[in-house]
Amino acid sequence: MKISYYPGCTLNTVAKQFDSSARDSALAMGFEMAELRQWNCCGATFPLAPDNLMGLSAPAKVLSGARKEGDTLTTLCSVCYNVLKRTNKVMRDSRDKRGVVNGFIEEEYDGSLDVLHYLEVLRDRIGFDKVKEAVKRPLKGIKAGAYYGCMLLRPFEDMGIDNAERPTIFEDLLKALGAEPVEFPNRIECCGAHLAMNNDEVVTRLSGAVIDSATGMGAELMVTSCPLCQYNLEKSRGAAAGDEVPVIYFTQALGLALGQDLETLGFEKNATDVMPLLKKKGIV
Amino acid sequence: MKITLSNADVQSKGVARVERLSGEDLKKCYQCGNCSAGCPVSYAMEIPPTRVMRMLQLGKLDEVKAANSMWLCVGCLQCYSRCPKGCSVAAVLEAMRQDALREGADRVEVKDLPMPLLKKAPQQAIVCGFRKFVS
Numbered sequence: 001m002k003i004s005y006y007p008g009c010t011l012n013t014v015a016k017q018f019d020s021s022a023r024d025s026a027l028a029m030g031f032e033m034a035e036l037r038q039w040n041c042c043g044a045t046f047p048l049a050p051d052n053l054m055g056l057s058a059p060a061k062v063l064s065g066a067r068k069e070g071d072t073l074t075t076l077c078s079v080c081y082n083v084l085k086r087t088n089k090v091m092r093d094s095r096d097k098r099g100v101v102n103g104f105i106e107e108e109y110d111g112s113l114d115v116l117h118y119l120e121v122l123r124d125r126i127g128f129d130k131v132k133e134a135v136k137r138p139l140k141g142i143k144a145g146a147y148y149g150c151m152l153l154r155p156f157e158d159m160g161i162d163n164a165e166r167p168t169i170f171e172d173l174l175k176a177l178g179a180e181p182v183e184f185p186n187r188i189e190c191c192g193a194h195l196a197m198n199n200d201e202v203v204t205r206l207s208g209a210v211i212d213s214a215t216g217m218g219a220e221l222m223v224t225s226c227p228l229c230q231y232n233l234e235k236s237r238g239a240a241a242g243d244e245v246p247v248i249y250f251t252q253a254l255g256l257a258l259g260q261d262l263e264t265l266g267f268e269k270n271a272t273d274v275m276p277l278l279k280k281k282g283i284v
Numbered sequence: 285m286k287i288t289l290s291n292a293d294v295q296s297k298g299v300a301r302v303e304r305l306s307g308e309d310l311k312k313c314y315q316c317g318n319c320s321a322g323c324p325v326s327y328a329m330e331i332p333p334t335r336v337m338r339m340l341q342l343g344k345l346d347e348v349k350a351a352n353s354m355w356l357c358v359g360c361l362q363c364y365s366r367c368p369k370g371c372s373v374a375a376v377l378e379a380m381r382q383d384a385l386r387e388g389a390d391r392v393e394v395k396d397l398p399m400p401l402l403k404k405a406p407q408q409a410i411v412c413g414f415r416k417f418v419s
Contacts, residue, residue, distance in 0.1 A: 008408070009407040009408065009411070010406040010407045010408045013406075013407055014404065014405075014406050014407070015406065041407075041411060043411065043415070044407075044408040044409075044411035044412040044415070045359065045411075045412040045415050045416065047378075048306075048359060048372070048374055048375045048378035048379075049305050049306060049307075049375065049378050049379045049382050050306075050307040050375075051304070051305055051307075052382065055415070077408065079408050079412070080408075150358075150359075150360035150361060150362070154360065154361040154362070154364070154365050155361050155364060155365065156365065164365055165365075189324055189360075189362070190324045190325075190358050190360035190362070192324075192358065193358040193359070193360065193409070193412070194358070194408075194409050194412035194413040194416060195325075195356070195358060196401075196405055196409045196413075197392065197397070197401070197405070197409055197410065197413035197417070198391075198392050198413065198417065199356070201328075202325055202328055202356065206324050206325070227406040227408065228406050228408050228409050230406075231404075231405060231406050231409070
């Protein structure tokens with residue numbers, strides 16, 4: 001099975017390990033992520049002011065290109081997923097806006113693409129039971145905190161990936177990988193997002209609270225699905241009580257459990273070191 | 285806080301413009317406070333989300349514009365997710381931010397951004413930050 005794949009700008013630069021571990025894991029699970037022949041930045045934020053149609057043109061161009069290559073598009077970064085999925089809905093449901101945006105980008109896109117997060121592909125197209133069967137190196141004994149953040153889940157009526165207040169998709173994956181997911185209060189709270197640009201105080205406080213909340217419930221590992229969450233958590237770790245908790249992408253956890261070589265998982269590219277924990281648990 | 289109200293304030297064109305840009309009906313808000321309770325940055329806002337809604341209902345647009353609230357909103361949509369009336373304070377703050385940016389009032393000077401940040405931070409943070417803070 002081949003699924004069209006939109007990497008987004010960050011996975012091509014500072015989050016290469018997120019991209020490569022996902023592609024390798026996909027192959028191990030029997031599907032190929034076929035990178036779009038041509039793509040551009042999604043805009044990194046869905047315009048909240050509904051009159052701002054210009055902000056929809058970049059993601060709409062991605063979607064329109066992807067539709068020519070297939071009927072499904074998958075992505076990894078929570079923000080890309082949010083922007084593409086919401087734009088797709090506008091292009092499908094609003095005839096007026098569709099007309100204006102198509103005029104901007106000189107395309108005839110109708111919103112008929114199915115935009116799926118990689119987690120959804122694993123759950124809905126492959127099945128977590130199949131993932132469980134493929135595990136060669138179970139993450140046994142690791143108490144892992146799945147951090148959803150905001151963009152994967154909200155707004156619920158547009159994203160629909162899972163319940164906005166009590167999601168389980170991330171924990172279900174970690175369970176399939178053999179880990180012990182830890183539910184913690186701040187798992188759907190914001191990390192500080194783009195305030196990383198100009199407000200360290202807020203980011204440190206918000207991301208610190210996420211880590212404290214997880215380690216307070218016993219988490220020994222944080223797992224993320226967004227390069228910005230990853231960056232903010234790793235950067236703010238010193239401010240939290242759970243000082244030495246490592247932070248990894250969920251695809252790295254997946255690749256690890258599927259038995260891939262450690263060198264290909266790119267742990268050395270993370271700002272935090274997961275190896276001591278893996279050694280302590282006897283996983284490597 | 286003592287507020288002097290006038291018809292001109294309550295029926296202000298500026299507030300009507302915020303409603304148009306955001307697509308939100310400000311009068312729906314009945315001040316339950318769920319947005320401020322769920323907002324991760326309300327602690328740092330000079331005017332927290334619930335009060336933003338009330339002050340706009342009363343036409344106090346200039347006061348809300350002068351506060352740091354719209355520049356701190358991260359757009360996480362927790363306010364909208366938990367609002368019993370389906371209002372998005374994030375959209376209201378975005379509309380006000382857009383209004384300011386469309387008049388050329390930049391919040392961040394690109395040339396002042398530190399090089400380590402530009403090199404290390406995810407591109408998505410930079411792109412998103414530019415769209416939220418630069419006209």
